[in-house]
Amino acid sequence: MVRTIKAPKIRFAELLDCAQRLFFSRGYDNTTVNDIIREAGLSKGAFYHYFDSKAALLEALAVRMARDSMTDLQPVLDDPTLDPISRLNGLFAGSRRLKIEYAPHIRNTFEVIFRPENIVLFHRMDQAVTAVVTPALAEILRQGNAQGVFDAPDPLAFAEMLLQFRLSLGAVMNDALQQAKAGNVDAAAEALEERLRLYGLAIDRVLKLPDGTIEMAEKGFARALISVESS
Template identity: 50%
Template sequence: MPRVIKHPELRREELLDHAQALFLTQGYDKASLNDVIAAAGISKGAFYHYFASKDALLVALAERFARQALAGVQDILDDPDLDPLSRLNGLLAQSRRAKIETAPEAWALFETLFRPENLVLFHRINLAASASFSPLLVKIIRQGIEDGTFRTFDPEGVADIVMQFGMATHDIIAKAFAGGTDADMDVAIEALETRVRLYEIALDRILGLPDGSIRIGEPGYVRAVMTARRRTSAGTALSPAPAR
């Protein structure tokens, strides 16, 4: 059989596809690099041409998820009829919808990141998300400052605060995982709902808006995302099909 030559970017995407499928079906910890290499039908040398390690593979998956999420909000970013506040709330609303829709897959892939030994990797993945979304937030905030919607003085700082909200909830979720019971998860859900309300108020104040202007969450949002882990752990079927 003649050797099949593929474009490097196509080969890289195929490796990510195989890794995603294995991580979803076997779990990140149980799926080895050898499993990924075997599924892709390439040599170890070829694999290491694209990814330096298993951690690098997971970070690349996170970056791909970020790009997909970015594509999902492009219509909001491009809508000329939205004012800055509506655009910001629209961006947050789309993020909520995406998290609810992909929650089972996200838990299957990222639950391992909330273990203490993976805190550094968790930071790296958050950096990937921040690199994609911070420039969009900065642009929206600057537009709001220019037209008088927002009253703040550091768009980059505000965007950084928004992106850090996810990092600030790490300990709450990690403790829920460590406990492992439904009661532990219910405590975490209540704590996260309280924290989201606090973040909304904080962001309103930072942007010089009346309380209730920014909606990071909505009724039932935190519970819908967090209980997806229960359904996954109980054996909910997951589709290993690569997301595009």
């Protein structure tokens, strides 16, 4: 049988495709490296040429999904009819919409990173995704500065710091997911929504906007994100 030689970029993408299919259908925990190798039709050596672990593959998948999301949200970022506040809220609203759309798959795949024992993986993935999102957020802040709407003296630094607020969501998200699994969906959703509300409030305070200007949550979002009914 003739071995098919493909460019590294193509092999890399194919491994991500296989991992995404398996993680989405089985869950991260229930998918092994051997499962991914069989799905991709590669040797174990070939797999480890691209990724040193299953966790590294998960990190790369998160980055690709973040890039795809930013591509989907580009029309909001480019809309000339939107002012900087509307553009910022549109960015967050679009992100929420995509999270709800893929909620069962996201839970299956990424729930693992919110566990306390996986704090290093959580930080690695956060840093990788932050690198993808920061430029777009910084550009919105620059536009807001120019129009006198935001007070962000260094837009790039402020964008990075605003995204770092997400680190406080890890423990809250893990607790909400565990409560939801135990049947306490209402309490879990309420706690998560309140933390998201405070996240938006923190952004308001940093940018010196009226409280409630930036919306990080909307009614039903937290429940849709953590509900295990459709998993």
